[in-house]
Amino acid sequence: GNSVTQMEGPVTLSEEAFLTINCTYTATGYPSLFWYVQYPGEGLQLLLKATKADDKGSNKGFEATYRKETTSFHLEKGSVQVSDSAVYFCALSKYGGSQGNLIFGKGTKLSVKP
Amino acid sequence: DGGITQSPKYLFRKEGQNVTLSCEQNLNHDAMYWYRQDPGQGLRLIYYSQIVNDFQKGDIAEGYSVSREKKESFPLTVTSAQKNPTAFYLCASSPGQGGDTEAFFGQGTRLTVV
Numbered sequence: 001g002n003s004v005t006q007m008e009g010p011v012t013l014s015e016e017a018f019l020t021i022n023c024t025y026t027a028t029g030y031p032s033l034f035w036y037v038q039y040p041g042e043g044l045q046l047l048l049k050a051t052k053a054d055d056k057g058s059n060k061g062f063e064a065t066y067r068k069e070t071t072s073f074h075l076e077k078g079s080v081q082v083s084d085s086a087v088y089f090c091a092l093s094k095y096g097g098s099q100g101n102l103i104f105g106k107g108t109k110l111s112v113k114p
Numbered sequence: 115d116g117g118i119t120q121s122p123k124y125l126f127r128k129e130g131q132n133v134t135l136s137c138e139q140n141l142n143h144d145a146m147y148w149y150r151q152d153p154g155q156g157l158r159l160i161y162y163s164q165i166v167n168d169f170q171k172g173d174i175a176e177g178y179s180v181s182r183e184k185k186e187s188f189p190l191t192v193t194s195a196q197k198n199p200t201a202f203y204l205c206a207s208s209p210g211q212g213g214d215t216e217a218f219f220g221q222g223t224r225l226t227v228v
Contacts, residue, residue, distance in 0.1 A: 034216065043120075043204055043219035089156070093208065093217070102147060102208065102217050106156035 002027040006090045006105035013080055013112050021075040021108045023064075023090035031094035033057075033066050033073040038087045038107070047075075047088070080112045116141045120205050120220035127192070127199070127227050135190045135223045137205035146188035147206040147217070150174060157204065163188055192225065200227050 006023040013019060025033065032051045036044040048057030053068035062077045073090060090105040118139040127133045137146065145164045149157040159172030163182040177196025182188055188207075192199045202224050208217040 032216070036219075041222075041224075043221045044206075044217075045219070046216055049216060091217075102206070104157045109154075 002031065002092060002094060002103045004090050004092055004103050004105040006088075006108055008106075008108070009087075010109040010111060013110070015082055015112055015114050016079045017112075019075070019077040019080045019084075019110070021088055021090075021110070023073045023075065023105060025071050025073065025090075025092050025103075027071075027092055027094055027103075029094060030068075031092040033064070034091045034093065035062070035064055035073070035075050036089040036091060036104075038089065040086075044089060080110070082112045082114055085110055085112045118205060118207050118218050118220045120203075120223050122223060123221065125223055125225045127225060129227055130194045132191055132193050133199075133225065135192070135203055135205075135225070137188045137190065137220060139186055139188075139207040139218070141207055141209075141218060142185070143207035143209050143218075144185070145208045146182070147208075148172075148178075148180065148188070148190045149204045149206065151202045151204060151222075160190065160203075199225055201225060 003026045034049045035047040037047045038044045048059040050057040050066035056065045064073050064075045087107045087109045089107045092103050121136045147162045148160040158174050160178050161180045163169035166185050169180050169182050179191045202222050204222050205220045206217045
């Protein structure tokens with residue numbers, strides 16, 4: 001079945017450090033891939049997405065490239081800020097899956113220190 | 115503005131009582147979902163619905179019930195059979211079949227059993 005695996009947290013970085021959060025997926029066919037961000041006490045917000053192989057999603061300095069050959073969608077940011085502290089979820093979407101359309105990873109908590 | 119609304123934001127329930135969480139969307143989305151999130155944990159799927167008058171159990175449906183009588187509404191009832199209902203509950207919707215199936219989330223309802 002479809003699944004998403006992302007690196008365990010928590011991840012603690014200093015401000016302006018480089019961020020990578022790994023995400024790999026298992027799915028038949030061609031799912032869409034997403035990164036969501038959750039700030040404390042809130043719902044999830046879409047951060048970026050990619051709908052086909054080799055697409056690069058980007059937003060607010062974050063980037064992720066849909067790599068079909070490695071079934072990966074790693075999240076990167078060149079210089080993190082304290083305001084980036086949140087939980088990040090990798091997800092895939094493919095209609096007709098056994099859990100509806102959406103499959104989420106377990107989330108990675110990021111803490112950025114000044 | 116289009117979006118998805120959960121209410122109330124905070125809810126307190128006495129043991130042995132049923133309680134219903136509201137979720138409404140005006141995005142004209144076919145699919146709707148309920149997730150449970152425990153502190154420091156990922157999302158666990160409770161129920162999902164891909165079309166009006168139809169819904170499927172997710173991974174942790176025991177002690178919960180839903181209805182989908184209207185496209186825009188997907189209320190979740192936490193019954194007295196749910197042994198540990200204190201959690202953060204998130205509702206989401208997505209367009210459904212085909213194409214870009216990005217999910218939109220509500221702000222969540224924090225349920226506490228007292």
